[in-house]
Amino acid sequence: MGLTEISGGHRGRILKGVLFLACLWGLISLSCAGRLSASRQKLEVQKHLKRLNKLPIKTIQSPDGDIIDCVHISHQPAFDHPFLKDHKIQTRPSYHPEGLFSENKMSMGPKERTKPITQLWHMNGKCPEDTIPIRRTKEEDVLRASSVKRYGKKKHRSIPKPRSADPDLMNESGxxxxxAYVQGDKYYGAKATINVWEPKIQQPNEFSLSQIWVLGGSFGEDLNSIEAGWQVSPDLYGDNNTRLFTYWTSDAYQATGCYNLLCSGFIQVNSEIAMGASISPISGYRNSQYDISILIWKDPKEGHWWMQFGSGYVLGYWPSFLFSYLADSASMIEWGGEVVNSQPDGHHTSTQMGSGHFPEEGFGKSSYFRNIQVVDSSNNLKAPKDLGTFTEQSNCYDVQTGNNGDWGHYFYYGGPGRNPNCT
Incomplete structure (x- = not known):
């Protein structure tokens, strides 16, 4: 029976089979291999999405286009981790650090008053009790990554190295x-209040963030890091919105860890705040200032690392078993900004850090971290001793520290990137 006598459906299947065999035999070259590769990639992406996007009890459409899934607390991605199969969720920390700086006692003048902040999706609903809000990952999110495996992960060597005197070593990652940073002691947590901006990003593969780093170990391949703050990352989120984020790694960003809830690890217990969701409103130049408070600390009883957002949102914890050095304590704390300089057209990027303005411009114009504190071995929040500063190129992005009664230890930081003195 000739092909002309075969029904359309059968003919299609036979032709596909012939094409597949031809590909295998190398009779049809690159375009064929490309189609098979694209098909394999699509399958891989779909599998990954199925792993990440858990079945929701309720779904909320955010005004910025995000979909927030309210997922039962026991079905969150953390519990895909083999070590967490029988883990009993700790709904609250055993201890809070003592000596939390009271935001209510601050006596800032009218020009320096800051305002509360929220997330955009709150406008359209809230998640029920016993669920957590998870930003749904879309196919296009994963496809923007260099590979499915690298989706949701930072590139290697994104930790500032204040102790290094070699500018080439410090700058090799772009x-x-x-x-600002402290080192030389054992640290059990860190806190700061950070004002929130929407820095302009020059290239889609670049980002700008402001965060706290809680670090353990050396700067080698076994570095442990817990990070939290705000970021603008078109590559990760597909837009230029300012978003709350967390990150962790136990091997210097090689294989472990991820942003937000994009892998198993961080256990969220809060039903009101979504990791990776847009923050609103944003500070304006010579205008109202909006800031967020972040506290990360090690629970002395259970040993887990907890995160609190604002004055009342205890978000969740990183179980201590995820880490080697941080299973005990941190050896360094860093606060500040980070950008990627991909050197478009061979010049320094014009991606902004913070507000995009230098520290000397001060309140309402420059970005700040205020009320900087560390947690000591007695679980007390204290002012940092011997606060150092570090920047690779101060004519592109700079940092200036200060200390007063209202803001405690603070610093202004950031800059525009490319300018006449930074090319």
């Missing part, structure tokens, strides 16, 4: 920083 990441640039303006930070």
């Amino acid at each position: 990441h640039q920083h303006a930070i």
Whole structure:
């Protein structure tokens, strides 16, 4: 029976089979291999999406286009981790650090008063009790990554190295920083209040963030890091919105860890705040200032690392078993900004850090971290001792520290990137 006598459906299947065999035999070259590769990639992406996007009890459409899924607390991605199969969720920390700086006692003048902040999706609903809000991952999110495996992960070597005197070593990753830091002691947490901006990003593969780093170990391949703050990352989120984020790694960003809830690890217990969701409103130049408070600390009883957002949102925890060095304590704390400088057209990027303005411009114009504190071995929040500063190129992004009664230890930081003195 000739092909002309075969029904359309059968003919299609036979032709597909012939094409597949031809591909295998190398009779049809690159275009064929490309189609098979694209098909395999699509299948891989769909599998990954199925792993990440858990069945929701309720779904909320955010005004910015995000979909927020309210997922039962026991079905969140954390519990895909083999070590967490029999884990009993700790709904609250055993201890809070003592000596939390009271935001209510602050006596800032009218020009320096800051305002509360929320997330955009709150406009359209809230998640029920016993669920957590998870930003749904879309196919296009994963496809923007260099591979399915690298989706939701930072590139290697994105930690600032204040102790290094070699500018080539510090700059090899294209990441640039303006930070304050402490080292030389055992640290059990860190806190700061950070004002929130929407820095302009020059290239889609670049980002700008402001965060706290809680670090353990050396700067080698076994570095442990817990990070939290705000970021603008078109590559990760597909837009230029400012978003709350967390990150962790136990091997210097090689294989472990991820942003937000994009892998198993962080256990969220809060039903009101979504990791990776847009923050609103944003500070304006010479206008109202909006800031967020972030506290990360190690629970002395259970040993887990907890995160609190604002004055009342205890978000969840990183179980201590995820880490080697941080299973005990941190050896360094860093606060500040980071950008990627991909050197478009061979010039320094014009991606902004913070507000895009230098520290000397001060309140209402420059970005700040205020009320910087560390947690000591007695679970007390204290002012940091011997606060150092570091930036790779101060004519691109800079940092200036200060200390007063209202703001405690603070610093202004950031800059525009490319300018006449930074090319």
